[in-house]
Amino acid sequence: MTGLQEMPMREIEAQAHACRDAAAIVAGLDSAARQALLLAMARALESNAGLILAGNARDLAAAREKGIGTAMLDRLALDPARLFAMAEAVREVAALPDPVGQVTRDDVRPNGIRVQKVRVPLGVIAMIYEARPNVTAEAAALCLKAGNGVILRGGSEALHSNTAIAQALATALQAHGVPAAAVTVLTDLRREAMLALLQLHELIDLAIPRGGEGLIRFVAEHARVPVIKHYKGVCHLYVDRNADLDMALDLLVDGKCSRPSACNALETLLVHQDVAGTFLPRVAQALGERGVQLRADARAQPLLPGSLPATDDDFAAEFLDLVLAVGVVDDLDAAIAHVRRYTSDHTEVIATEDAASAERFVSALRSAVVMVNASSRFSDGGQLGLGSEIGISTTRLHAYGPMGLEALTVERFVVRGEGQTR
Numbered sequence: 001m002t003g004l005q006e007m008p009m010r011e012i013e014a015q016a017h018a019c020r021d022a023a024a025i026v027a028g029l030d031s032a033a034r035q036a037l038l039l040a041m042a043r044a045l046e047s048n049a050g051l052i053l054a055g056n057a058r059d060l061a062a063a064r065e066k067g068i069g070t071a072m073l074d075r076l077a078l079d080p081a082r083l084f085a086m087a088e089a090v091r092e093v094a095a096l097p098d099p100v101g102q103v104t105r106d107d108v109r110p111n112g113i114r115v116q117k118v119r120v121p122l123g124v125i126a127m128i129y130e131a132r133p134n135v136t137a138e139a140a141a142l143c144l145k146a147g148n149g150v151i152l153r154g155g156s157e158a159l160h161s162n163t164a165i166a167q168a169l170a171t172a173l174q175a176h177g178v179p180a181a182a183v184t185v186l187t188d189l190r191r192e193a194m195l196a197l198l199q200l201h202e203l204i205d206l207a208i209p210r211g212g213e214g215l216i217r218f219v220a221e222h223a224r225v226p227v228i229k230h231y232k233g234v235c236h237l238y239v240d241r242n243a244d245l246d247m248a249l250d251l252l253v254d255g256k257c258s259r260p261s262a263c264n265a266l267e268t269l270l271v272h273q274d275v276a277g278t279f280l281p282r283v284a285q286a287l288g289e290r291g292v293q294l295r296a297d298a299r300a301q302p303l304l305p306g307s308l309p310a311t312d313d314d315f316a317a318e319f320l321d322l323v324l325a326v327g328v329v330d331d332l333d334a335a336i337a338h339v340r341r342y343t344s345d346h347t348e349v350i351a352t353e354d355a356a357s358a359e360r361f362v363s364a365l366r367s368a369v370v371m372v373n374a375s376s377r378f379s380d381g382g383q384l385g386l387g388s389e390i391g392i393s394t395t396r397l398h399a400y401g402p403m404g405l406e407a408l409t410v411e412r413f414v415v416r417g418e419g420q421t422r
Contacts, residue, residue: 009192009193011188012193012200013200013203016124016184016203018181019150019151019181019182019184020124022149022179022182023121023124023182025177025178026121026144026178026182027100027120027147029178033176034098034144035095035098035145037144037173037178038090038091038141039090040172040176041090041140041168041172042087042088042091042094045086045090046087047168048164048168048171049083052078052083052164052168053080054164055161056076056077056133056158056161058160059133059158059159059161060073060076063076063157066157068157070261070321071261072131072261074261075131075132075261076161078161082134085134086137086138089134089137089138089141089382090137090388092382093142093145094141096145096404098145099119099406099408100119100147100409101118101120103118104117104119105117111420113415113416114415115413116413116414117412117413117414118412119409120409120410121146121148122146122148122205122409122410123148123149123205124148124149124151124204125150125151125390126204126206126225127139127150127151127209127390128194128197128208128209128215128219129152129153129154129210130154130155130158130210130211131155131157131158132154132210132211133158133161133162133165135152135154136152136162136166137165137169138388139208139390140152140169141388142405143183143390145405146406146408147409148205148408149182149184150183151184151204152166152183152184153189153197154185155211159187159189163185166183166185169183170183198219198222198224198225201225205225206225206226206227207225207228208228208390209227209228209391210230213231213232213318216231217231226397228391228393228395228397228399228403229393229394230346230392230393231344231394232263232346233263233267233346233392234316234317234318234342234343234344235255235265235346235347235376236266236268236343236348237255237266237270237349237376238272238329238332238335238349238350238351239269239270239271239272239279240272240351240352240353240354241274241275242352243352244353244373245279245282247351247373248351249279249282249283249286251349251351251375252266252283252286252287253286253290254375254377255375255377256287256322256324257287257322258375259377260320260321260322261321262377263318263320263346263392264376264377264379264380265377266376267317267319267324267325268315268324268326268327269283269325269326270327270338270339271329272328272331276299276303276328280303280304281303283304283326284303284307292322292323293308294307294308294323295307295309295323295326296308296309296310297309297328299327299328300326303328304326307326310325310326315341315342318344332361336360336365339367343365343367345366346379346392346394347368347369348361348367348369349371349372349374350362350370350372351373358373368392368394368400368402369401369402379392379402381402381403381404386403386405389403390404390407390408398410
């Protein structure tokens with residue numbers, strides 16, 4: 001495909017109808033058949049690696065020519081290792097327990113009726129995302145495993161990558177008797193087409209936007225379908241007075257530097273005043289060696305040579321880059337108050353050897369993921385045992401935090417009786 005294909009709005013609705021019909025076929029497959037389908041999809045990604053990487057190279061070249069930033073380029077880029085990791089993620093989803101048909105409640109009422117709650121597929125999921133071509137494969141795997149169809153609306157910057165991935169997956173779908181429409185990739189990338197998609201409340205059961213805050217707010221404000229929201233990831237690490245400082249430094253370096261463009265990367269470091277004089281010079285050296293720019297409050301700045309003064313905007317920022325806001329706090333309660341003020345409800349970490357402090361931190365914060373002595377980078381569906389995640393919810397709906405297979409189903413009541421009447 002050499003450019004954007006403009007479709008009339010009725011074509012968007014026709015594609016949604018086709019996806020809904022295909023989703024019914026997917027829902028009708030048994031667990032073994034859906035597992036075999038996903039394994040075939042993983043093989044198709046690997047066997048079409050050359051075509052996928054060639055498409056990605058075209059996207060990267062165009063993105064660089066447009067001057068797209070480093071964080072977006074990192075999310076867009078594929079290489080053989082990332083591509084084969086994508087295929088492996090599909091295999092991991094295939095191996096997960098099937099949520100469809102799972103009984104979550106089974107009671108017999110006094111009148112003898114048997115009341116069960118059973119997981120069933122949601123139906124059709126609309127994924128709207130920027131860059132991240134891996135989402136095309138991983139969202140398809142998760143949705144199909146949970147018995148759903150998926151409509152994928154990627155960004156123009158990843159058009160050739162997403163199209164090549166979808167074509168590879170289509171070969172596996174068709175070989176298993178599933179219409180390719182079960183994984184529909186929209187190629188009309190005009191905003192008007194996205195708006196049309198978001199109005200199809202009778203065909204789309206859930207919209208999941210993944211990308212920058214602007215995209216997610218746009219989707220949430222214009223959709224007539226339910227939306228999973230995750231505006232940004234302002235993730236905090238608090239180093240307590242009783243922390244193992246070697247371990248805390250490891251958590252900081254991993255959380256900030258291993259992949260700064262990820263939403264689970266650390267953006268703010270808070271340090272107890274009793275250990276700031278010892279810990280922050282070590283922070284300056286370790287992060288300085290890795291090219292991290294530090295923006296520090298008035299108490300931290302004297303301990304961080306070369307740091308810039310931090311503003312309120314810095315403590316509220318999702319940098320997605322090698323930039324870190326740093327503050328010194330009086331105690332645990334002050335750290336909790338700071339997090340509550342600036343949190344995006346994504347992920348918070350405490351480094352401490354004191355069990356009471358850890359439990360106070362966990363119970364006082366409402367973020368979707370709270371960690372004790374573990375890197376914020378574990379706030380990821382794959383790392384938490386969900387397989388590939390479909391997204392992260394920081395809104396308390398049916399799902400909160402990283403979303404896996406169960407979040408792509410709903411529970412319904414199944415009642416079995418022997419003629420009982422009310």
